[in-house]
Amino acid sequence: MFGVERRSRILLLLQEKKSMLVHEIAVIFGVTEETIRRDLKELEKGGLILRTHGGAILADESKTEAALEVREGINSAGKDAIGKEAAKLIHDGDTVILDASTSSLFVAKHIKDKKGLTVITNAERIIFELSDCEDVTLISTGGILRQKSLSYVGKTAETALSNYHVSKAFISCKGFSPQKGLMDSNEQESDIRKAMLQRSEKAIFLCDRMKFDKVGYVVTAQLGDFDYFITDAPIPADWNEALKESNVALVVAL
Amino acid sequence: MFGVERRSRILLLLQEKKSMLVHEIAVIFGVTEETIRRDLKELEKGGLILRTHGGAILADESKTEAALEVREGINSAGKDAIGKEAAKLIHDGDTVILDASTSSLFVAKHIKDKKGLTVITNAERIIFELSDCEDVTLISTGGILRQKSLSYVGKTAETALSNYHVSKAFISCKGFSPQKGLMDSNEQESDIRKAMLQRSEKAIFLCDRMKFDKVGYVVTAQLGDFDYFITDAPIPADWNEALKESNVALVVAL
DNA sequence: AATTAAATCAACATATATAAACACAAATAA
DNA sequence: TTATTTGTGTTTATATATGTTGATTTAATT
Numbered sequence: 001m002f003g004v005e006r007r008s009r010i011l012l013l014l015q016e017k018k019s020m021l022v023h024e025i026a027v028i029f030g031v032t033e034e035t036i037r038r039d040l041k042e043l044e045k046g047g048l049i050l051r052t053h054g055g056a057i058l059a060d061e062s063k064t065e066a067a068l069e070v071r072e073g074i075n076s077a078g079k080d081a082i083g084k085e086a087a088k089l090i091h092d093g094d095t096v097i098l099d100a101s102t103s104s105l106f107v108a109k110h111i112k113d114k115k116g117l118t119v120i121t122n123a124e125r126i127i128f129e130l131s132d133c134e135d136v137t138l139i140s141t142g143g144i145l146r147q148k149s150l151s152y153v154g155k156t157a158e159t160a161l162s163n164y165h166v167s168k169a170f171i172s173c174k175g176f177s178p179q180k181g182l183m184d185s186n187e188q189e190s191d192i193r194k195a196m197l198q199r200s201e202k203a204i205f206l207c208d209r210m211k212f213d214k215v216g217y218v219v220t221a222q223l224g225d226f227d228y229f230i231t232d233a234p235i236p237a238d239w240n241e242a243l244k245e246s247n248v249a250l251v252v253a254l
Numbered sequence: 255m256f257g258v259e260r261r262s263r264i265l266l267l268l269q270e271k272k273s274m275l276v277h278e279i280a281v282i283f284g285v286t287e288e289t290i291r292r293d294l295k296e297l298e299k300g301g302l303i304l305r306t307h308g309g310a311i312l313a314d315e316s317k318t319e320a321a322l323e324v325r326e327g328i329n330s331a332g333k334d335a336i337g338k339e340a341a342k343l344i345h346d347g348d349t350v351i352l353d354a355s356t357s358s359l360f361v362a363k364h365i366k367d368k369k370g371l372t373v374i375t376n377a378e379r380i381i382f383e384l385s386d387c388e389d390v391t392l393i394s395t396g397g398i399l400r401q402k403s404l405s406y407v408g409k410t411a412e413t414a415l416s417n418y419h420v421s422k423a424f425i426s427c428k429g430f431s432p433q434k435g436l437m438d439s440n441e442q443e444s445d446i447r448k449a450m451l452q453r454s455e456k457a458i459f460l461c462d463r464m465k466f467d468k469v470g471y472v473v474t475a476q477l478g479d480f481d482y483f484i485t486d487a488p489i490p491a492d493w494n495e496a497l498k499e500s501n502v503a504l505v506v507a508l
Numbered sequence: 509a510a511t512t513a514a515a516t517c518a519a520c521a522t523a524t525a526t527a528a529a530c531a532c533a534a535a536t537a538a
Numbered sequence: 539t540t541a542t543t544t545g546t547g548t549t550t551a552t553a554t555a556t557g558t559t560g561a562t563t564t565a566a567t568t
Binding site: 052054080127132137142156 | 256258388392393395398
Binding site for chain 1: 554555
């Protein structure tokens, strides 16, 4: 059996059982656990599964709440650190765009005490988070609520964005590599992010370590579209070159 | 079971029970309380729950509830009855507008089990209430959030409305009398309601007894603009005449 | 305020799980 | 053929999840 074949079978098994142990899978295919671990890494990079200690679970997008909220739990420390650093780029009186990502939600949590801010977003969770901040003018794009992500997408939301022009946009994604750029797994979310980038003077890319070298099937943007790259871990050595070439400032939050 | 799984299950349990004891959770999953405490810390870091001495509660509840509780508390029994009656006018597959009023919120609470609904609203509170209903397509007008009422107002919100046409709009107000019509105390809220009435085939006026003969300083609509008048108490004798003249159906919820 | 029982925290222990470096054999290319 | 790559197995050091214990904090009651 070839590796690809095994990996696709692992996916099928996971779809059935929802979660499995590395050991369990290794026995089924008669290979070492190390091999399975490598398979799982591969599958995780494609965003198909979620690796855990001892095994893996299906990255089931359809399981709205549970999946979404567990995902939020992943590397929340890192995302919080990123949010804190990103917040430093926002000053009293600024007008900014926050996208519908957990990373941006953490940015929102760190700007509550700033004065005279205007925040434009398509994320219901961010609206909820900031709705009690008297000193923040909150603008929602409106549109059809995508329940999986609790964000507004579609033509309405994009059109709404075109009414504004801001100084800074904070954008995340599903996966990133310097060669392929920012990738998402949902076209609508990708489109909204593209629209956001167009409406902003400067762009800040929020990229926690879990996104490194992950992939999605739709390209949202390229590294060169951004002015800042904020992350929570040392980046792979060869990325520095790409950042310099694209003239993107690197911020590592710790 | 993996840690992530357990944590996501804990969330589900909390959503069900609202609050739980550490001990209680530990027994359910067959792990030590220390492990559960670590889980709860993790979830708290992500802002999903609030830890208490001995257990945890859901993070969400507090904010929106508390903020609007006062307003909702006013004749909430009557408004609930009105909401229930109003919900009877909504059928599977309908597209409706709900305004940003407590009365409309109660309508929302009574339509959660209907199929294939589309709800257009400018009320954050209603979006929040319906955001977990898989069978409801939720459309937000978007715009600038008016924090006092947690509703979207302004030109953006009004323009967004003009993209839609619905079969029924549910509207409330601050005060009403047959002679003066529906009155509000906020021009922006009034304008949104006017826009909503224009976008709807039929209009339903939600008017609990507390609004009888109250006044506001801006007139939103006249009785004749509506098809139904739903209230929770016998109306003053001389109002019947006006209702009949305007060809408005009276529904008294009890 | 003082007392007390319970809950929490911090530090450590431990069994697994994982990552990293290397080895090797089969498949592929030169 | 010989070299190179690729996938897998092996070994060892490291990391992780959970449990355990004892000190500390908290909340409830006197």
